[in-house]
Amino acid sequence: MSEVGIDDKNFKIMxxxxCRGGILNGYKPLIEEDVEKIYRMCL
Known part of the structure; x- marks a missing residue:
């Protein structure tokens, strides 16, 4: 993400x-905190 100019200041909003304010369904359901952690790992 840093290669395209995305930093961590908007991860919570993203x-x-x-998750559209709820749970992101998939192979493993993810909550907002899970998604934010994934974004942080992508830096």
Whole structure:
């Protein structure tokens, strides 16, 4: 993400939008905090 100019200041908002305020369903359901952690690992 840092290669395209994305930093961590908006991760909380991005995670909220990805989960639409709830749970992101998939192979393993993810909550906003999980998604935010994944974003941080991508830096």
């Amino acid at each position: 995670a909220h939008k990805a």
